[in-house]
Amino acid sequence: MNNTQLLGSQTAKNGFRNEDDIINKFNCWEADEDAQKWLTIMQYNLAEIDNVKAIKLRGYKTDVQIQISIKLKEVIGVENLQVKLVSSQKGFNQVDKRWVNKYAEMWQMPDEIITIFKKYTGEIPPSITNPKNNRRMFFHEFTAAEQAITYSWLKQNKTLIVSDILRGQGRFAAEWMLVAQKTSTHSRWVLKPMNFCLNFFGNDDISITERGNFKIGKITMQRKGGDAGRDSAKMLQFKIDPTELFKTVHT
Structure with a gap:
């Protein structure tokens, strides 16, 4: 794992238009470098992952829920992700x-x-x-x-x-915040635990x-x-x- 992955940020080759792009990346995690980095930041060993399923939620602080099946274990990890998409240098x-x-x-x-x-x-x-x-x-x-x-x-x-x-509160409270920024000059993302963001x-x-x-x-x-x-x-x-x-x- 390199320092960039540990720090939770990366320059993105392509910007993310909406939550659906994030969902597609997670669902195609085996071929998607960004999704692999996100899962690594979330403390998953990629070699142990059997399947990843991402779904969109509405009406909660969580925008995307990721369900991770682990090989040889009857365990499914669940990560609640809040997504902030920004198309300017600063974006309130x-x-x-x-x-x-x-x-x-x-x-x-x-x-x-x-x-x-x-x-x-x-x-x-x-x-x-x-x-x-x-x-x-x-x-x-x-x-x-x-x-x-x-x-x-x-x-x-x-x-x-x-x-x-x-x-937020309850079972769909957000545990992570992903900020994805795409401007005319660059695209980048940062992923942090919600406790850090609070x-x-x-x-x-x-x-x-x-x-x-x-x-x-x-x-x-x-x-x-x-x-x-x-x-x-x-x-x-x-x-x-x-x-x-x-x-x-x-x-």
């Missing part, structure tokens, strides 16, 4: 969006935090005079006490929040950006917006730049 990617009430249920939000988030997304109109936007409030428009309460709650629940929005994207300080959004490490929390003014614009969303993961690779 929505990793989760829901109504505030759904997050409140998931994370047992106190009523005061629920109200703050709903004013932030616009479900509740602004409670200040001359807001920057008549439809909603930005975090720096809340009182110092409200900002402190929100910061404290986010800090206290940071591990749970980061895990839920990146890994730490990388979520371990830095909590802060308020110049635009008035909270950041949890490298994860931006913001009002969804857009949607031609429909109510769904008032949802809360979390975004990352998956290409940041390439910075963890030293070749």
